Amino acid sequence: xxxxxxxxxxxxxxxxxxxxxxxxxxxxxxxxxxxxxxxxxxxxxxxxxxxxxxxxxxxxxxxxxxxxxxxxxxxxxxxxxxxxxxxxxxxxxxxxxxxxxxxxxxxxxxxxxxxxxxxxxxxxxxxxxxxxxxxxxxxxxxxxxxxxxxxxxxxxxxxxxxxxxxxxxxxxxxxxxxxxxxxxxxxxxxxxxxxxxxxxxxxxxxxxxxxxxxxxxxxxxxxxxxxxxxxxxxxxxxxxxxxxxxxxxxxxxxxxxxxxxxxxxxxxxxxxxxxxxxxxxxxxxxxxxxxxxxxxxxxxxxxxxxxxxxxxxxxxxxxxxxxxxxxxxxxxxxxxxxxxxxxxxxxxxxxxxxxxxxxxxxxxxxxxxxxxxxxxxxxxxxxxxxxxxxxxxxxxxxxxxxxxxxxxxxxxxxxxxxxxxxxxxxxxxxxxxxxxxxxx
Amino acid sequence: xxxxxxxxxxxxxxxxxxxxxxxxxxxxxxxxxxxxxxxxxxxxxxxxxxxxxxxxxxxxxxxxxxxxxxxxxxxxxxxxxxxxxxxxxxxxxxxxxxxxxxxxxxxxxxxxxxxxxxxxxxxxxxxxxxxxxxxxxxxxxxxxxxxxxxxxxxxxxxxxxxxxxxxxxxxxxxxxxxxxxxxxxxxxxxxxxxxxxxxxxxxxxxxxxxxxxxxxxxxxxxxxxxxxxxxxxxxxxxxxxxxxxxxxxxxxxxxxxxxxxxxxxxxxxxxxxxxxxxxxxxxxxxxxxxxxxxxxxxxxxxxxxxxxxxxxxxxxxxxxxxxxxxxxxxxxxxxxxxxxxxxxxxxxxxxxxxxxxxxxxxxxxxxxxxxxxxxxxxxxxxxxxxxxxxxxxx
Numbered sequence: 001x002x003x004x005x006x007x008x009x010x011x012x013x014x015x016x017x018x019x020x021x022x023x024x025x026x027x028x029x030x031x032x033x034x035x036x037x038x039x040x041x042x043x044x045x046x047x048x049x050x051x052x053x054x055x056x057x058x059x060x061x062x063x064x065x066x067x068x069x070x071x072x073x074x075x076x077x078x079x080x081x082x083x084x085x086x087x088x089x090x091x092x093x094x095x096x097x098x099x100x101x102x103x104x105x106x107x108x109x110x111x112x113x114x115x116x117x118x119x120x121x122x123x124x125x126x127x128x129x130x131x132x133x134x135x136x137x138x139x140x141x142x143x144x145x146x147x148x149x150x151x152x153x154x155x156x157x158x159x160x161x162x163x164x165x166x167x168x169x170x171x172x173x174x175x176x177x178x179x180x181x182x183x184x185x186x187x188x189x190x191x192x193x194x195x196x197x198x199x200x201x202x203x204x205x206x207x208x209x210x211x212x213x214x215x216x217x218x219x220x221x222x223x224x225x226x227x228x229x230x231x232x233x234x235x236x237x238x239x240x241x242x243x244x245x246x247x248x249x250x251x252x253x254x255x256x257x258x259x260x261x262x263x264x265x266x267x268x269x270x271x272x273x274x275x276x277x278x279x280x281x282x283x284x285x286x287x288x289x290x291x292x293x294x295x296x297x298x299x300x301x302x303x304x305x306x307x308x309x310x311x312x313x314x315x316x317x318x319x320x321x322x323x324x325x326x327x328x329x330x331x332x333x334x335x336x337x338x339x340x341x342x343x344x345x346x347x348x349x350x351x352x353x354x355x356x357x358x359x360x361x362x363x364x365x366x367x368x369x370x371x372x373x374x375x376x377x378x379x380x381x382x383x384x385x386x387x388x389x390x391x392x393x394x395x396x397x398x399x400x401x402x403x404x405x406x407x408x409x410x411x412x413x414x415x416x417x418x419x420x421x422x423x424x425x426x427x428x429x430x431x432x433x434x435x436x437x438x439x440x
Numbered sequence: 441x442x443x444x445x446x447x448x449x450x451x452x453x454x455x456x457x458x459x460x461x462x463x464x465x466x467x468x469x470x471x472x473x474x475x476x477x478x479x480x481x482x483x484x485x486x487x488x489x490x491x492x493x494x495x496x497x498x499x500x501x502x503x504x505x506x507x508x509x510x511x512x513x514x515x516x517x518x519x520x521x522x523x524x525x526x527x528x529x530x531x532x533x534x535x536x537x538x539x540x541x542x543x544x545x546x547x548x549x550x551x552x553x554x555x556x557x558x559x560x561x562x563x564x565x566x567x568x569x570x571x572x573x574x575x576x577x578x579x580x581x582x583x584x585x586x587x588x589x590x591x592x593x594x595x596x597x598x599x600x601x602x603x604x605x606x607x608x609x610x611x612x613x614x615x616x617x618x619x620x621x622x623x624x625x626x627x628x629x630x631x632x633x634x635x636x637x638x639x640x641x642x643x644x645x646x647x648x649x650x651x652x653x654x655x656x657x658x659x660x661x662x663x664x665x666x667x668x669x670x671x672x673x674x675x676x677x678x679x680x681x682x683x684x685x686x687x688x689x690x691x692x693x694x695x696x697x698x699x700x701x702x703x704x705x706x707x708x709x710x711x712x713x714x715x716x717x718x719x720x721x722x723x724x725x726x727x728x729x730x731x732x733x734x735x736x737x738x739x740x741x742x743x744x745x746x747x748x749x750x751x752x753x754x755x756x757x758x759x760x761x762x763x764x765x766x767x768x769x770x771x772x773x774x775x776x777x778x779x780x781x782x783x784x785x786x787x788x789x790x791x792x793x794x795x796x797x798x799x800x801x802x803x804x805x806x807x808x809x810x811x812x813x814x815x816x817x818x819x820x821x822x823x824x825x826x827x828x829x830x831x832x833x834x
Contacts, residue, residue: 051561051562272812424575
């Protein structure tokens, strides 16, 4: 063997390294990328050309309508009528009515109140949504307890006429909670008597404080909910719906997983009933049937009726989302909590729910997106939400123009798209962020 | 030495700490509260109805309706009953749901496969489609189709036509009408026969392949039978089927079957909106199939066509079908938005009855019962499917 090697004459040996030649031009850079991703085979090339043609045509149609032929300035529908002016969007109309789109028929002099509600809401919500910022608990308490009352007073004007009968009914409810608590604390001695006393005093105190605050005259003019409209109503319905549905949804999800047959049956029936029917029938029910269910003579606000319907409907969906989270928590967690001697509610409040709710944040955001899109349905029962207020332009003689309809509808579509797309991106961000802890 | 007796009896706990007692107490309390509220609601409703002078019960369904509906599948006139109007509504809901489900499945699968394409442009177009469609409320999409797209079509006089058979105008879509002649049953018979034959061929070819390993071109044979047998019936019976093609008149289209613009708008919006969700489901389903499956199949010598057909898609379907079924249910429920544009579906027709008769409780209960039946059927199907498709493991 070694002989063979020795005999082989080496004719040529390179003494210096040859620099690597660059890759062929057609596999790098823009050309290479296009070759690989757009024109790999003849069939794919045809597909690319056809798709590109269609896509370019649609983009051109949109640009032509929304920019090139659009009318941006004008005092009335006159600007958007006539040859050469009616082929594109009438953004002049959108500009003139923008205030109405946001505030509805809210008195112009009082719009600053809505602005404060919007600004405070955004200022409180943004730090809540950024995971790295501190003071989450305080922020959540402000957002869920103080902010709603503030918004209620600012938007309606406060100074509610709280009569003796309202005090009486409120305290009937307070008594229904407090008396069993006191009974359990002092007579049956199941819970700590001190705790029972403090809890009772707390509940009674909060109820009194709430009624007192709502009846204070802040000197704000009263604005009826029928004057609210536009984005304001859309946001009020969506946010109230989601906030009210969270606690209800958690209870229903726990009920559905309960081992008590009656509790389970009621929860399942409630959830499946609302999930099985379309929202529009629920809204009709809330606006037509709800007044029938109440004692004769009681009449309450149209917006409030829609809110009740939306809250019940979304709580069923929320229950299923929360249930998904509860199912994802290993049984060992509950067993460990039981081994430590924690009660059911201690286990839920301290061990299981915090983990489960954290897992389902993306699901909650997705439910919220669905609910936000569904708020457009309240326009069918005659509430002036963003969609309906945009459509009122069609009956405005001042802005009668061929493109009024399409401008309004596409503007509404764009506004909703911005909100929903932003939220879905946030949900994806949270999903990635929360995912890391559970990967092995 | 004293023996402790009763060692296996549970330790003494206070009566109210016994989980059993507590569970009973909670359940009895819950039943009591629910019963109390139900009783209150019932009483109030009865009192309110009496005050408004509305008789309860479903007897009103036999009263003459006195209003017309713009689109009906069964004969309906102003003198028909409320019950018939509700029936028309149910059928219209089913029609738009079935048509929508077929269309949305086709579009959704195309979009889902496009999103997985290696072609950058194709994947991007599909992604933009999904992100635009699913983030815009359906109601707005329906209104855009109805008030912007369809309204922009020409009048019937200048209707756009596809090969002079299908006409598009601002009065809706007009398609040719079948005219059934004498002996048309032979065509149907041929069709039924073809299906029976296909069923038999599928079984036979499976058994033969299991026994001998030989394959049989089932798909081509089935296609041939499905087209051939009805055609045979058509010619034997002496060409009994004719088409009535729509003709353009001065003001309207004559002949053919007209689909009202409300139907066209609702159908288009529902299928395009739902397709965005189905596209994502299909994409997730295909991605959920392990890459090792494809590689193993290639290693066994299957080409990419059979790999997709025999290995990837059957496994992807297991992931795809449950969410797909719930999207179908969503589409059916969303068809209730027809009320916004006046397509007489269950909610719109029922709403008119509600406004005229004031029978709110009855109409809303009919709505809920019908939609709950749909959703119950869907969940029954899903349970059946899940148990059939469950992975059989050791």
